[in-house]
Amino acid sequence: MSKDNQLLEELTSREYEHGWTSDIEMESAPKGLNEDIIRFISAKKNEPDWLLQWRLKAYRTWTTMAEPKWPNVTYPAINYQDIIYYAAPKQKAKPKSLEDVDPELLKTFEKLGISLTEQKRLTGVAVDAVLDSVSVATTFKEKLAELGIIFCSFSEAVREHPELVKKYLGSVVPMNDNYFAALNSAVFSDGSFCYIPKGVRCPMELSTYFRINAANTGQFERTLIVADEGSYVSYLEGCTAPQRDENQLHAAVVEIYAMKDAHVKYSTVQNWYPGDKEGKGGIYNFVTKRALCAGENSKVSWTQVETGSAITWKYPSCVLKGDNSSGEFYSVAVTNNYQQADTGTKMIHIGRNTKSRIVSKGISAGHSQNSYRGQVHVLKRAENARNFSQCDSLLMGNKCGAHTFPYIDVENNTARVEHEATTSKIGEDQIFYCLQRGIDEESAVALIVNGYAKEVLNQLPMEFAVEAQKLLALTLEGSVG
C-alpha cells in the first residue's frame, strides 16, 4: 500500500500548469450588480437599445429567481454583490490588426499555446480569444468571410449583424431558463458568434479560448452558433484561469441552432483552475449549454473533457425537434482533490425518428465527488425515438465518490431507450497483466485510464485529443485505486 500512497501523494501534489497571471492594464466596472451596472456594461459596448432592454428584462427575471439547490455539490453561498461583472483589457483605440494588440496580451495567449499571430498556419484553427470578459482577437477572419462564414466576437456581431443576433439570441436558451442563464443574459460581456451559411462546410476548426485573468471578476460570456441548412462546423472551446485563493464564478451560455441537414460538432477541453489540494480557490463553473436541432436530419454532437473547476455544474443538452435529427454527448469528467462535478446531459426527443447517444465516463480521485445527471425525455409525438446511454465511473482511492442520477421519461410506446451504468475501480488483474509485461504501475494506470476514456477522446479533433490526453495523464497518472 505504501507505494500506492506515495503515488497518490505525487498525484495530489501536482501543480496547476496555467496558474500564472498576466500583468495587463484592466478597465473594470465597480463591484456589485444592479441596473446601473447593466447600463454601464451596455454603454461600454455601445449596444443598441433592444439589447439593453433584453438585458434589463433578464436582470429583473433573475432577481425573482432562486439559486438552484438540487445539484449534488456543496459550496459556500455566493455573494453576487461582491463580484466584478465587467473587466476588460484597457486599449487606447480599437486594434485595427493584430499588430495593434497589446503585446502583453499576445504573450498571454502564446503562453497558452494559442496561435493568435497566425504564425502557425499549419494548425489550421481559427481562434477567438476571450480574456476575462472581452474578446481580444479573432484570427482567420478574412479567409472565413470568403465563404460567407461569420466568425467574430459577440459585440462585433451585435454591431455588424444585428438581424442575426436579434433573431437567434435566446432562441435556444431563453433568458429565464435558469438562475445562471438569467444572470448571464443580464451581464454577459462578450463571447463568440458564428454563422455558417447554407451548404457551407467550414474548412477549419473554429475555436474560442477563454481565460479569466483579473481577480474578483466573474466571467460571463455567451456563444451563439447558427448553422444554416446543410452546413457543417466543428467548434472547439478551451479554458484556463490563474491560481487564486478565492473562488471565481464562470457562468456562460452556449447556444447552438442547427437547421435542416446541418451538423455541428462542439468540443470542450475545460481546464479552469481547480483549487489547491486543500480545496481552496478554484473556479465555479456554472454553465448552460444547449443545442436545438430545429431542422430535419440535423445533428449536434457535444464532446467534453472536464478536468478543471472547483465545481462543475453543466449539462450540454440537445433538443431534437426536427424529424430524423440526432444528438450525441461524449464526456470524460475527471475530479481530484476536493473538486466536485455534477455534469451530464439532457436529450429531449420531440421529432420523429430522433436518435441520441450518451457516453459518459467519470473518474474520481482524492476527496472529490463526481456525479452524472442526465435526462432522456421522449415526448408523445416522437415516434421511433432511439436512445442509448452508457455512464461508467472509475473510483481511485476510498475517499472519493461517484454518483449517477439518470432520469428516463418515456411517453411514446415506439421508443427504445437503453441505459446502463457501472462503477468500479481499476482491476488488480489489469494492473497485474501490465506489470507482467514489464509496464510499470504508473504507465499501466495511464494506459488503462486512456483506454477507459478512449471512446470519448476519439471524438475529439486531433489537436484537442493530444491536449486532452496530456491533461488526463497530468491529473491521473500514478494513482492506483
Add this chain to the structure above:
Amino acid sequence: MNAASTNTELLEVLAGQASNQSNLRQEALRVFRQLGLPNNKTEEYKYTPITRVLQKELQLSNLFVTDGSTPAEEKWIIPVQDTYRVVLLNGYFVTDKSFLPSNVTVKPMLQAAEKLHGHIGRYADFKTDAFAAWNTAVWSDGLYLEIPEGIKLDKPLIIYYLHDSTKGQVKSVSRNMLIAGAGSEATIIEKWQSFGNNPVISNTLSEIVLHENAQVNHLVIQHDGLTHIQYLFNQFWQHTKSCLNSHVFTLEGAFIRNNTRVCLDGEHCESHLYGLYLLHNSTLADNHTVVDHRKPNSNSNELYKGILEDQAKGVFNGKIFVRPDAQKTNAFQSNRNILLSDKATINTKPQLEIWADDVKCSHGCTTGQLDEEAIFYLRSRGINHETARAMVLYAFASEVLETITDTSLRTYIDNLVSERLHKNF
C-alpha cells in the same frame, strides 16, 4: 361532502384528532405538519401526484371506520394451501379471523406497542417522507410478529388488509413490526382487498428486522379494486449473514406508491429485490427502492420489470448507496419496461451513489416495445397474433415469476399474470 380544498385542510383531515399521544407520535405529527404534503416540486414525488389525487378523492364528512363485521371469507381468501393468516379490517386487527402459528409471538400492534418503546420508528425514517410521518403519527393498529431464534415457520404467513368502504370512505393507517430472530426462517405475504365503491386510502408501514442468519421471503400482492389509493412502505433491516427475498407484484389498483428500502447493516448479507408491475386502465404505480450498503462484503441484486397498457403510468426509482465502509460490495440493479399503448408512460430513474472504491456496481434500464421479430417467429409457426403476443409478454414476466420459491404461491401469481395477459396455452 366537500372535497378537502387546500393542502393544509387535507393535511389536517389526514392527521385527524390527536389525543393522549406518545412522544414519538407527537414528534411525527410535528414532522408531518412541517414537511407538508408533497407537491410536484418534491423530488421523491415528482411523477406521483398523490396530493392531487387525495384532494380529488378524499371527502371530509364521509369517513367510515368499521362496524366490526368482516366480509365473507371466500371473498378474500387467496387459493394458496395451508397458510397462517392475520386479518386487519380497515386498519384494525381482527383476532377471531386470524389463524396464527403457536411457536412465535403474534400480537396486535396496539397491545405490543407499549413494550416496544424505542423500537417503533427506529428503522423506518419518517423525517423525510410526509407519508411515513403521517403513518408514525396516526397508525391505528397492525401486526407485531416476533419469530424466536432458530424457529422456521412451516407455512407462509399471509397478512390480509381488508377494507370495507360500503358505508363510506376508508382511511386506513396500519403499522407492523416483524422481527426474525437469529437463524429463523419465514415467508410473509401481504395482500389487500377492498369492498364497496367508496375510495380507500391506505397507508401501511412495516419495519422488518432480520437478525443474524435469518432468512425472510417477503411478497407483496397488489391486486385490488380501482378505488384503492395506496401508500406502502417496507423497511428491511438486515444483520450479518441474513438473506432477504423481496417480491412486489402490482396488478391492479388506482394509485400505488411503494417504498421498499433495504438496509444492509451487517457483513455477508444478501438481498434480492424483485418487482413486476402489469398496469392497465389509468393505474399509476410508483416503486421507489433503496438499497443501502453500510457494511462490507454484501451482495444485492434488484430486478424490476413492467408492462404498461392503456393510460397506465409507471414510475421507478432505484437507489443504491454504497457507504465508505462498505468495501467489496456487489450491487446490481435492472429495470426493464414494455410500453404497449401510445398513452402509457414510464419515468424511470436508476440512481447509484457510491463512496467506496472496491466495489462492483451496475445498473441498467430499458424501455421498449414488443419484439416484432419474436412475434414474427411465432406467427410463422402458425400461432395467431394474440397468442404470440401473450407468449412474448409472459416470457418477459416469467423472469420475475420464476424467482418465487413456494410452488403454490407461484402458481397463484402465475395465474393472475396469465389471466391479465390473456394467456391460454
